[in-house]
Amino acid sequence: MSHEPVVAIAGVTGAVGAEFIATMDRRGFPVRKLKALASARSAGKTIDFRGEKIVIEELTEKSFEGVDIALFSAGAGTSRKFSPAAVRAGAVVIDNSSAFRMDPNVPLVIPEINAARIREHNGIIAVPNCSAITALVPLWPIHKANRIKxxxxxxxxxxxxxxxxxMQELVESTRAYLDGRPFSPxxxxxxxxxxxxxxNTAIDPETGYNDEETKVIKETRKIFEDDKIAIGVxxxxxxxxxxxxEAITFECENPITEDDVRAILSKAPGVRIVDDRAKNYFPMPIDASGQxxxxxxxxxxxxxxxxxxxISMFVSADQLLKGAALNAIQIAELLPQRAMA
Amino acid sequence: MSHEPVVAIAGVTGAVGAEFIATMDRRGFPVRKLKALASARSAGKTIDFRGEKIVIEELTEKSFEGVDIALFSAGAGTSRKFSPAAVRAGAVVIDNSSAFRMDPNVPLVIPEINAARIREHNGIIAVPNCSAITALVPLWPIHKANRIKxxxxxxxxxxxxxxxxxMQELVESTRAYLDGRPFSPxxxxxxxxxxxxxxNTAIDPETGYNDEETKVIKETRKIFEDDKIAIGVxxxxxxxxxxxxEAITFECENPITEDDVRAILSKAPGVRIVDDRAKNYFPMPIDASGQxxxxxxxxxxxxxxxxxxxISMFVSADQLLKGAALNAIQIAELLPQRAMA
Structure with missing residues (x-):
């Protein structure tokens, strides 16, 4: 069992942090030891992991000694501040934030698309933006068959x-609305x-595009390795x-039919077709959640x-899973470090 | 006061029915007498109108004697069944349903776009689908300046x-969700x-488009009197x-800039620009409601x-007002019958 990796989670108390743990469990990801890291505010609390209580430690530059894989999901600022220390300590950082995605030295990986890039990492591998992942998993096999322009x-x-x-604000403000109580955002x-x-991300005053939209455009081009793909979002x-x-309309270089798309997607990894016209049953968040x-x-x-x-289509994916934690764990599963540790 | 019209509302207990009354009030629409019509289930109940209690009568073919303007919002089946009787009785029907919209003898009117068509009616004037109205009010002045392809x-x-x-199902199912109670749709x-x-409208098994989408496409072409405009929805x-x-992207015959669009829309009737990049403040349902x-x-x-x-843009409009009741009352305000009655 000594070749199983020591895994650290930076941001273990967040929505994605919880899904890192659940996803590792569900997929039987081997872990020699888990280090649960969060801000000082949460230090001393515990989380449950495989029948053990793990005490949460404050995330510092010293947190990564002996760590093989460091999963980060605590915002771009935290990733920028603490990833270098993790890399120096010999860990591979799998970063869920936007901090390093566009860095030419950092692979930006969706395993269904560009798993081979994982081997080129210099200590950090970035998980793409969730809106990009949701669109690109089904668009990639189409793009390979008939370039999307x-x-x-x-x-x-x-x-x-x-x-x-x-998430809590949505629940609390909705409850207040239904009770007729005022609610201050x-x-x-x-x-x-x-x-x-x-x-709710900053808007570029010149272009009028918000950061989320800019991420979708730039990350798509990096992941597809196609600087010419034109994207409006x-x-x-x-x-x-x-x-x-996401409601997606795309134009291919050559003619394409809906049957072509269905044939391609029916064999595509990470994709499930939900397209029942007779029953008016299509992708919905409630069905994508947990999938x-x-x-x-x-x-x-x-x-x-x-x-x-x-072609036009409508897609749905669990933002916390394929849009974040699952994509990160899939990357971890492909790391050589996993066996070498 | 004898030239003020007698107005009937078919579907007075519905969401749009209530907005017909509120909109007439707010705009000071003159009414000699209001006939409140609904299904047998609601007959005998009362509604308030300008300080009076009006008893709801069952909608029948005999409901329209002496009626000048009949506002229908009780579904396409009801419009098909009872509009002919209203027309025979001499009323002008302003129909909020899809029953007659594509009938070549029926004007399909958004007053900001094609008010002149009102005069061509043969007893029935149709109010377009709410999704079409929401898109077309701002697209029309752009289309006039630089044809939208x-x-x-x-x-x-x-x-x-x-x-x-x-609306009630959304409220009740959300309350059940928050209380942890099961809810059967x-x-x-x-x-x-x-x-x-x-x-949730029927899907054409061949094209894969639902009725709502087909309405947007067909009604846009009829209202714009442009059979060639290409629409994906x-x-x-x-x-x-x-x-x-609605998130709308449109392509014009000639080059167009966002400043062109802003200049056109700042003078367009029925449009308000809400576009503050610095404050990240854009159209929202909560701000469009009641407007x-x-x-x-x-x-x-x-x-x-x-x-x-x-150009891309994002729009919001009150579905019950400009998408239904307000558009109908605007048509009523332009009817010659209003003065002739």
């Missing part, structure tokens, strides 16, 4: 993308109960708890493109 | 589009609390109570079209 997508993003505090600028709003936060949806696959449905010709090069 | 839009539709029962096939789903129901949102205008924001270049012909 243009994508227009609109997101329907869940509270979980903002973390546990945003705490972590989200806008009222959230039965409301939706443009994604609108990111919207909806009052849903934990799975993202590993990206659900894909509403596969149909884009009626705005008479040339027959464009 | 192609539109791709995704909707974020509120419960109100399905009527009062769907009654009027919507899917769980609605913190969930979203593809629009995805209609989605979200857990919001009463205002629809007459279509709110338009996120006006920006579509980054997927390098040619400079495409």
């Amino acid at each position: 243009r994508v227009i997508l609109s997101t329907y993003q869940a509270a979980s993308g903002g973390g546990a505090a945003v 705490k972590v989200i600028q806008h009222p959230y109960a039965f409301n939706l709003f443009s994604h 609108t990111c919207v936060r909806v009052p849903v708890l934990r799975a993202h949806c 590993d696959d990206v659900l894909v449905g509403r596969i149909r010709k884009d009626l705005s493109d008479a040339s027959g090069h464009s | 192609r539109v791709i839009l995704s909707t974020y539709q509120a419960a109100s589009g399905g009527g009062a029962a769907v 009654k009027v919507i096939q899917h769980p609605y609390a913190f969930n979203l789903f593809s629009h 995805t209609c989605v129901r979200v857990p919001v109570l009463r205002a629809h949102c 007459d205008d279509v709110l338009v924001g996120r006006i920006r270049k579509d980054l997927s079209d390098a040619s400079g012909h495409s």
Whole structure:
């Protein structure tokens, strides 16, 4: 058992932190020892891991001694501050934040797409943005078969993308609304109960695109290794708890039919087709929640493109799983360090 | 006062029925007498109108004697069944349902776009689908200035589009969810609390488009009197109570900039620009609710079209007002019958 890795989780008390643990358990990921790291506020509390109580330690630069794999999900600032120490200590960092995604020395990996890039890491491997992952898992096998030139997508993003505090705000503000009580938003600028709003990341004053949208565009190009793919994207936060949806229209270099897309996606890893026209049953957040696959449905010709090069579809994926924790654990499973430790 | 019209409302107990009355009040629409019509189930109950209690009568073919204007919002079946009797009795029917919208003898009217068509009616004037109205009020003045060739839009539709029962289901299922109680969907096939789903209208098994989407495509072409405009549309129901949102990307015949669009929309009737990048403040259902205008924001270049012909934007409008009751009352205000009665 000595070749099993020592794993640290930085941000163990967050929404993704909890899913790191649940996902490792569910997939039987071998762990010699787990180090549970969080801010000073949570130090001393415990979490349950495989029948043990593990005491949460404060995340510091000294936290990574003897650690083989460090899973980070505590925001870009924390990743920037503590990842170098983890790498110096010999750990491989799998980072769920945006801190290093566009760094040319850091592989940006969705295992279904570019697992081979994992071997090129210099200590850090980045997990892409959740909206990018949700779109790209089904788009990649299509792109390989018939290059995608243009994508227009609109997101329907869940509270979980903002973390546990945003999920809590959605629940509490909705309860207050139903009880007729006033509620002052705490972590989200806008009222959230039965409301939706443009994604709550900063807007580039010049382009008018928010950071979430810019991430989708840049990360797609890096992961697909295609600088020319044209992407228009609108990111919207909806009052849903934990799975993202996206309405996607894409145009291919050569003609493509909905049957072509169905044939490609029926064999695609990480994809499940949910597309029952007779029953009006398509991907929904409630069905994607807790699932590993990206659900894909509403596969149909884009009626705005008479040339027959464009398809529209609707997808849903668990933002905390494939959009974050699962993608990270899939990367960890492919690390040579896992066996070498 | 004898030239003031006698007005009948068919479907007075519905979500739109209530807004017909509130909108007439708010706009000081003159009414000699109001006939409140509904199904037998509601007959004998009363509603308040300008300080009077009005007894609800059962809607029958005999309901329209002496009626000048009949506002219908009780579903397409009811409109098909009772409109002919209303027309025979000399009333002008303003119909909020889909029953007659595509009938070449029936004007399909958004007053900001094609008020002149009102005069061509043969007894029935149709109010367009709410998703179409929400998109077309801001798209029309752009289309007039620089023909729109192609539109791709995704909707974020509120419960109100399905009527009062769907709004109630959203509230009740959400309350049950928060209380940890089971809830069996009654009027919507899917769980609605913190969930979203593809629009709950029938799907064409061949094309894969649902009725709501087909309406948006066909009605846009009829209202714009442009059979060539190419439209791709995805209609989605979200857990919001009463205002629809839409992410819209459109391509014009000639180059267009976001400043062009802002200049056009700042003078457009029925449109209010809500587009504050610094404050991250854009159209939201909570702000559109109870408002007459279509709110338009996120006006920006579509980054997927390098040619400079495409713009993306995000809009929100009160589905019960501009999407239904207000549009109908605006039509009524323009009727010659109003003065002739």
